[in-house]
Amino acid sequence: MSKIKHNKKQLEAIHHLDGPLLILAGAGSGKTRTLTARIANIIESGKAKPFEVLAITFTNRAAREMRQRIEETIKTDTTDMWVLTFHAMCSRILRQHIEKLERGYTKWFSIYDDADSLAVLKVIASSLNLNTNYYSPQALRSHISTAKNALLDPEAFKLSMKDDFRAENIAQAYKMYEDELQKNNSLDFDDLLIKVLELFVSCPDVLSKYENRFKYIHVDEYQDTNVAQYEIIKALSATRRNVCVVGDEDQSIYGWRGADINNILDFEKDFLDAKVIKLEQNYRSTSHILDAANAIIKNNTDRKEKTMWTNRGKGIQTVFYKATTEREEAEYIYTEIKKMTVLGDYNLQDIAILYRTNALSRIMEDRFMRAGMSYAMYGGQKFYDRKEIKDLTAYLRCIVNPADEGALIRIINIPKRGIGATTVGRLRTIAQANNLTLRKAMHEEEKIADVMGSAARSKILGFSNMMDKLDEKRSFLSLVDFIEEVMNLCGMVDFYKAQKTEEAEGRLSNMGELLSAAREFVIENEDASLETFLENIALVSDIDSLKESRDHITMLTAHSAKGLEFPVIFTIGMEEGLFPHQRAMGSEEEMEEERRLCYVAMTRAMDRLYLTCSTGRLMFGTRRYNPLSRFIDEIPEELLNNTTPKPKVVDKSTFRKTATFNFTEFSQSRMKIKKSKKTKDKKELGMGDKVEHKKFGKGTIISISSSATGSVYTIAFKGEGVKELDGRYANLKKL
DNA sequence: GCGTGTGGGGTTTTT
DNA sequence: CCCCACACGC
Numbered sequence A: 001m002s003k004i005k006h007n008k009k010q011l012e013a014i015h016h017l018d019g020p021l022l023i024l025a026g027a028g029s030g031k032t033r034t035l036t037a038r039i040a041n042i043i044e045s046g047k048a049k050p051f052e053v054l055a056i057t058f059t060n061r062a063a064r065e066m067r068q069r070i071e072e073t074i075k076t077d078t079t080d081m082w083v084l085t086f087h088a089m090c091s092r093i094l095r096q097h098i099e100k101l102e103r104g105y106t107k108w109f110s111i112y113d114d115a116d117s118l119a120v121l122k123v124i125a126s127s128l129n130l131n132t133n134y135y136s137p138q139a140l141r142s143h144i145s146t147a148k149n150a151l152l153d154p155e156a157f158k159l160s161m162k163d164d165f166r167a168e169n170i171a172q173a174y175k176m177y178e179d180e181l182q183k184n185n186s187l188d189f190d191d192l193l194i195k196v197l198e199l200f201v202s203c204p205d206v207l208s209k210y211e212n213r214f215k216y217i218h219v220d221e222y223q224d225t226n227v228a229q230y231e232i233i234k235a236l237s238a239t240r241r242n243v244c245v246v247g248d249e250d251q252s253i254y255g256w257r258g259a260d261i262n263n264i265l266d267f268e269k270d271f272l273d274a275k276v277i278k279l280e281q282n283y284r285s286t287s288h289i290l291d292a293a294n295a296i297i298k299n300n301t302d303r304k305e306k307t308m309w310t311n312r313g314k315g316i317q318t319v320f321y322k323a324t325t326e327r328e329e330a331e332y333i334y335t336e337i338k339k340m341t342v343l344g345d346y347n348l349q350d351i352a353i354l355y356r357t358n359a360l361s362r363i364m365e366d367r368f369m370r371a372g373m374s375y376a377m378y379g380g381q382k383f384y385d386r387k388e389i390k391d392l393t394a395y396l397r398c399i400v401n402p403a404d405e406g407a408l409i410r411i412i413n414i415p416k417r418g419i420g421a422t423t424v425g426r427l428r429t430i431a432q433a434n435n436l437t438l439r440k441a442m443h444e445e446e447k448i449a450d451v452m453g454s455a456a457r458s459k460i461l462g463f464s465n466m467m468d469k470l471d472e473k474r475s476f477l478s479l480v481d482f483i484e485e486v487m488n489l490c491g492m493v494d495f496y497k498a499q500k501t502e503e504a505e506g507r508l509s510n511m512g513e514l515l516s517a518a519r520e521f522v523i524e525n526e527d528a529s530l531e532t533f534l535e536n537i538a539l540v541s542d543i544d545s546l547k548e549s550r551d552h553i554t555m556l557t558a559h560s561a562k563g564l565e566f567p568v569i570f571t572i573g574m575e576e577g578l579f580p581h582q583r584a585m586g587s588e589e590e591m592e593e594e595r596r597l598c599y600v601a602m603t604r605a606m607d608r609l610y611l612t613c614s615t616g617r618l619m620f621g622t623r624r625y626n627p628l629s630r631f632i633d634e635i636p637e638e639l640l641n642n643t644t645p646k647p648k649v650v651d652k653s654t655f656r657k658t659a660t661f662n663f664t665e666f667s668q669s670r671m672k673i674k675k676s677k678k679t680k681d682k683k684e685l686g687m688g689d690k691v692e693h694k695k696f697g698k699g700t701i702i703s704i705s706s707s708a709t710g711s712v713y714t715i716a717f718k719g720e721g722v723k724e725l726d727g728r729y730a731n732l733k734k735l
Numbered sequence B: 001g002c003g004t005g006t007g008g009g010g011t012t013t014t015t
Numbered sequence C: 001c002c003c004c005a006c007a008c009g010c
Helices: A008-015 A031-044 A060-074 A086-101 A114-127 A137-149 A154-160 A167-183 A189-202 A204-213 A227-236 A287-297 A326-342 A358-371 A387-400 A405-411 A421-433 A445-451 A454-474 A479-490 A492-499 A502-524 A530-539 A588-602 A652-666 A668-681
Strands: A021-025 A053-057 A082-085 A110-112 A186-188 A216-219 A243-247 A275-279 A318-323 A351-355 A375-377 A553-557 A566-571 A605-614 A616-619 A622-625 A640-642 A690-693 A697-707 A710-717 A721-726 A732-734
Touching (some): A008 A031, A008 A275, A031 A053, A031 A216, A031 A243, A053 A086, A086 A189, A086 A530, A110 A530, A114 A137, A114 A186, A137 A227, A154 A167, A167 A186, A189 A204, A189 A227, A216 A227, A318 A326, A326 A351, A326 A605, A326 A616, A358 A375, A387 A492, A387 A502, A387 A530, A421 A445, A421 A454, A445 A454, A454 A479, A479 A492, A566 A588, A588 A605
Parallel strands (some): A021 A243, A216 A243, A351 A553, A566 A605
Antiparallel strands (some): A616 A622, A690 A697, A690 A732, A710 A721
């Protein structure tokens, strides 16, 4: 295996070790192989010891794979080589040094996930009396995250959005949120990055420790880094400048999360002497697939010129199929899979179903389940996001980090033990007045007696004693035994056992699964402890556990498919509003990101690619008629094999006819009345039509949905975003 | 403090 | 269509 052949460009990258290096690695160009070989080369040539190499990846799975491959190549132990994600790296640095920030953080800090952050923001929003129409907790969360990713503090953020009337309030919520997290000795995902930067600034010795250590730095999936991550890389590589970044701007799909595509587009501006190597040979896909993907991506303007090619041969055309209902779409896919597996062309594990949104997986799931065809789904409801698991980990967090009141409040009444909002409120008042944590305040029996009745008092006492007992047990129980003890002592096991419902049973078995996860964690990690286990839970996603060898179909979102490949790919729901997603309709930039996402999805395929859609689809309980995805139109006809039975040609005009037909079918008599009404004042409106609205200006109709009362148009307005308007009232002028 | 019913609102993607 | 938040009644 060590004598793997590399092409000329790859060899160049493998041997160019010193100075900044940008590898523009297109889809399927052997990026990981090259990176692995380069790291092996660094070690084997004696330029650095394993512990002096840093490799940052995007997912834990990628990190694990890379480490494995490096180990196979150099046949040396790599335990002390840092091959991890940005977040894991930052967490590791902070566990060691965060106390130097002198802001009250301890190394037992909790990591808040989205739900934890939202809970905090809900309280803040209501304490500020913010109108939730303008300030939903989600919106606040997203603004704060944007601010943090751009390295703006509340003050700077306020200035940056001074045109927005909400600036003042959002900045204030941001500030309060920061204070609350700090008080709770907690960091959210964005904080992990930011606090490391703060640490580097305030403690130059910490920075130089890592700067000296890491002689060679690698960043995979560089197109998905945000400003904070970029700054971390810059800081770590400032002296030696041995930084090698690998990425593909055409696969930048995390802009919504703060990833800045300019990091890759402008790398050469920041590192003037950067060597740039383009890997343009694709080893994965046949040319029919690659050409179709190229045809789509070339419609983007925000990219570097790059032409991917392959010598895998033409292969077969990309298959297109248009169903009339989502069930029929699922049926078609099922039949195709059945065909190819019965013929023995492919096994189930060779096949993946990709979709834009998790909601689309459901129909496929139904179909596979009915057929008894095994499948595995990734994404969606994550294991650690399940209520009972979050509750249990909240218990564990309370125990590790007594300052974590978010966690404490979450579980103080779980299972129900009669400690309601009023009691918690009173307890909080006591805590605040005496500058105590909630846990400590529970011991202030006299003060509690002043404001509460004996019933509430004894309930608090009971809870407090239980937590104290757990604290004690932690010191002598193993990780697994301790977690089991928490489950039993806190009462969750009894609570669910008593219910005797299927749902409760599921929750119990999930709790059992958590125990198994802990057991496995102990086996795999030398430094396993309650703290490291919790950290692992916070930073791991379920795509990380994707298994390869099992015989099942894989179902995942296009996002989580990044970095994977399958012989057969089905990309479903190729419809305007779904893929590209509605939310992207308003802006050209977001549309380009959708296109990149589509490119990512298509380039996962090695031999066979299917693109499917349905003219009608049940959404929100009503039937919707979405036009065909523009991405399908961007593929030249000769590259597409349209297997849709009736209408042979795929173009917009055919589509419109079909859509109207279904429309009428829905309720013919009513439709006639409506039509006559409508034609009275307006010309008929179809999908894709440009319209003008008095208030919102010019826009494009992206979908039409029918209800008993008439049709509702979903229209993307320039600069105004996407609106839903009732055809009966909205004064729409056809342009 | 808690259970029930209703009404309204909501589905992008994830470390 | 489903899941939540909220209000009400016990």
